[in-house]
Amino acid sequence: MTALPRIRDVGEFGLIAALNSVLPHSARVNGRVTLGIGDDAAIWAPTSGTTSVITTDTLIEGRHFRLDWTDWRSLGHKMLAVNLSDIASMGAMPVLATITLGLTGDEHVADLEELYRGAVALAEPHDVAIAGGDVVRTTGPIVLSVTVVGEGEPLLRRDGAQPGDRLVVSGTLGASAAGLRLLETPDIGQGATTADLLVGAHLRPNPRIALGKVLARYGATAAMDLSDGLLGDLPKLLAASGVGARLDSRLVPVIPAVRALFPIHWLELALRGGEDYELLATVRPDALEETQREAAHVGATLTEIGEIVASPVGQSMLMITDAEGVTKAVPEGAFDHFG
Ligand SMILES: [Mg+2]
Structure with a gap:
């Protein structure tokens, strides 16, 4: 039996190539994101008449998730879902997400592909482009950080409640x-x-x-x-x-x-x-x-x-x-x- 490749076996570029292969073209760009993964930065055009919102949230192994409790696909869903929830709470529609992975190198490449599949499965029906990201080495625990940009008009805030509401x-x-x-x-x-x-x-x-x-x-x-x-x-x-x-x-x-x-x-x-x-x-x-x-x-x-x-x-x-x-x-x- 061949051992499943770990990230340290394929390196950063091997991992990025593997993750990109999980992302269909439709998951990288949408009507507003015209340039996604592959350049130095992504380009998107906000819909006219809307205001942009941005949010970021980080999940840390041991603190926010445990790998003996979650499968990687669910984890990929959740890391995006918690950010989409913040966009939803503003009354905005999500446009794009970027994903930063802090990994030890011990992780299996196939598990990270599953993580991305979970994120893509949630992103696609909401027309959210996975527009970029970063991979960094850590001694652990694993860190998953997602940033989402959204847009809308009007937007909701926390500070508008009035007596009688x-x-x-x-x-x-x-x-x-x-x-x-x-x-x-x-x-x-x-x-x-x-x-x-x-x-x-x-x-x-x-x-x-x-x-x-x-x-x-x-x-x-x-x-x-x-x-x-x-x-x-x-x-x-x-x-x-x-x-x-x-x-x-x-x-x-x-x-x-x-x-x-x-x-x-x-x-x-x-x-x-x-x-x-x-x-x-x-x-x-x-x-x-x-x-x-x-x-x-x-x-x-x-x-x-x-x-x-x-x-x-x-x-x-x-x-x-x-x-x-x-x-x-x-x-x-x-x-x-x-x-
Ligand atoms: Mg919130």
Whole structure:
């Protein structure tokens, strides 16, 4: 049996040639990207009348992913998905992505090809060109960094929420965190037919690009995507907007599989679990119904979970009603990268 070639066997140029062979022409250029991989820089022409947005996000082995938990194709999906989610939260459409790989040289070339296949499979239906990248040597852990450029008009921001606005969230919360728990403690999901669904939510999140566009067009006053959990992210939107919120935890949408496998902690997973990559938005009351209807047209649900209130003086910016109907102040700092 011949050993599978590792990156150190083929070198940087061999790896780049292998990765390029995974990218069909249609994945390298699109209507706006006219020059992609192969030159010193990519060239793209923004659509006239739009504003450009750019975002970047890095995944580090051991911190953001584990190779014994994810396959490389799912990892390629996720490294792009988390960036597309940030583009979606701005109400923009993604245009191009660049990918930087920090590798030890021990990795198999075939695994990196799988990583790219996962990225391309998500990029193509959204017409995102893989327009360039870089490969660097590291002593480890593996680092995957993706930058995405998008465009749109109007765009959404975090700082536009007004008292009286309704607080809405897309899809359901907690499935990704539940999937992570199942990876950490496989005993919990043993025999459960829904285990794959939850693990899939964690490994292959679905960026809400079409919904972001709907929110931008129909009356959302502020939006962000949920990467650090509802109670971790909502305070960021409130702080940016200078407002407070009342959140009713009884209204937070959670799929039955999460409740069934985590009968005690399901609400905790939904409120504090991260990496849902759903959109959190504030919508004027008179625009709520139409926005929900338009969201349904792109296959998304928007659930009202609370309301924006004037910034309170001398108390927490966030009040939450628990399962028993008791309303309490939420202490700040549910998630912190350096905490
Ligand atoms: Mg974000």
